[in-house]
Amino acid sequence: MKRAAILALGTALGLMPFTYAAAADAPAAKAGKTAPYKAPRNAFGQPDLSGYWSNATLTPMARRAEHRDRLVLTEDEVKKMEANAEREVEEGNEPTDPDAPAEHRATPTVVRPEFAAAGGDVGGYNRGWLDPGNHVMRVNGEPRSSLLTTPNGLPPPRKAGAPAPPRFGGGMGAFDSYETRSLGERCILSFGRNSGPPMFPNGFYNNNYQVLQTADTVVIQVEMIHDTRVVRLNAQHRTDGVRPYMGDSIGRWEGDTLVVETVNIPQAQQFMGAWKDLKVTERFTRVGKHRLHYAFQVEDPTVWDKPWGGEYEFSPLEGMIYEYACHEGNYALPGILAGARVEEAEKAAAASAAKPPAGASAP
Template identity: 60%
Template sequence: MKITAIAALAIPALAIAALAPFAASGQAPYKAPRTASGQPDIGGYWSNATLTPMQRDSKLGDRPAFTPAETRLLEADEAHQVDVGNKRTDPDAPVNAPNGLELKPSFLAAGGVVGGYTRAWLDPAHTVWRVAGQPRTSLLTTRDGHVPPRKTAGASAAGYYSGGGEGSRDPLGSYDNPENRPLSERCIMFGGNVGPPMLPNGFYNNDYNIVQTRDAIAIQVEMVHDTRIVRLNSRHRADDMRPWFGDSIGWWEGDTLVIETNHIPQKQAFQGAWKDLTITERLTRTAKDRLRYAFTVSAPTSWDRPWGGEYEFAPMRGVIYEYACNEGNYALPGILAGARNAERDRAGAPAKGGSD
């Protein structure tokens, strides 16, 4: 199993530098407890909710960390958001500013012009993520904290969700039938959280339960209770079947669990790559209450070299309960009814409920 090249790249320079305090102080690195089968124990309930974005604010340039003052300001503002958001909402308050609190663009986008969740219903995070104590400005560890430019245009995951337009065989595109709707809307899966890579969604349910056995690791995410199974000391499948979450195999390198995933389906394309996409993840218990997570993205037809990111899971408060998701809620019947009316319009027939 030739994995050393990609596995080595999965430890960004910042992660290596983070070990320096141990060397300087002479303090021995944390040694994780062992399971009954002798594996480092990384199991339990963890959360990756964070105020740190995946990609760095361009105004911060190449700075990998916030200053202490910036960190305090960000976390104080979040505490204020929570406090104000938990107060009773005036039903006549503007959609974009309930309780006088201006909603973040991402929260507002989720509700559109009719409004969505108020801050009280969301649980995105309360803190900036630290890695070895360093408050990071982005989850990515590229120099500028951004996804590198692609060599070629990305194939949208959505080769399935787009379409339409003049002359198209499917002029209604994503509105034509249920199978053309996004997987999350259909309650099939929310790929961002379960991964790979495993990334927080900025809204809620960024919680995980890791269960270990001698031969496999199960990673369950609270969002739609997706569960990824990692086969240990196994081989990748030899066919081109592409199961949800891809084909994940794993092995232990000392106290680090290395997971390599390929065979990722097009509907789960990451940053436009899927066909030759390999994602390598590394999980290391670095303290009683910290689980270091690093990932490397490799797709030779999309990028000249691998790139990635890292963060640290923190213990979850409590356990994961059932997540209920209702397919499309009220939207799906309306979307499909609109598509049928559009078909009748093109055919010159009266819309349902209309008259001659």
């Protein structure tokens, strides 16, 4: 059975489900007098953010048209979305006829927009290979229509005269070299900005993280594609001009909130066209036993008129993160480039055959 693949290379050696406990852990939206949550302290006296977390969710980064200018969904809308997700899993895991032709494609009754954009029939052999999240994201108990908190849930307009988004780093049709393929396809960083900053769920699988803390460092391990982001506490940004993957992150504690400021983001990791002057500020706050609040703000005065951002809450992951065995040079990448060379040779041969012989007059 022919299926569309999200990544042609890499094999996830573990797809751990996550526990969506945020809704149960969150206070009622208008619960009245509720004592504010006090995060436990670790051995260094810091608020304890450590552990295994997931940001998998049904809620998209940008708001869908049907929700217009509403950040908060109704409970009826939540029930419908989550019921559709459950039906999507059931249909996606139905047995496949072993005698079906190679071009056979399933015809599910429910397909979420991200899957439709990726070709519709996503997930390898069946839906069991995916773990995109089956619950609507809640922040302080409110079901959200988007992770972005701009008025319309969309990125703001770009400034007039803002530099065009760079074409560096791949995209469909960029087959000249491995260097023109995307960072995700090359197994350098996750597709979908899992690694960040800012960090977003990718909508498909492996939206899992581990947070580790020391006296002077916070480390965020990203399962997809085994990236490790190091946040230096009470430090200064580097001034040597080097732009490491995931940027140059420094952090500080403001009460119970870890504030992380990242600059020096490389061009290959541009965010909506911004990179050279991009600054991302993230805030991590433990707001419940099962809730880690995450807020981000992006700013680039050459691209947008003012800063903007969004928020969501991580939920605890059952178990631990396993190795994501993905490496540049996997079989798929040479195959992709070799296929492009064959296609080029065929086109050149066809053009040569159609060209009139030397000295012959054109008809």
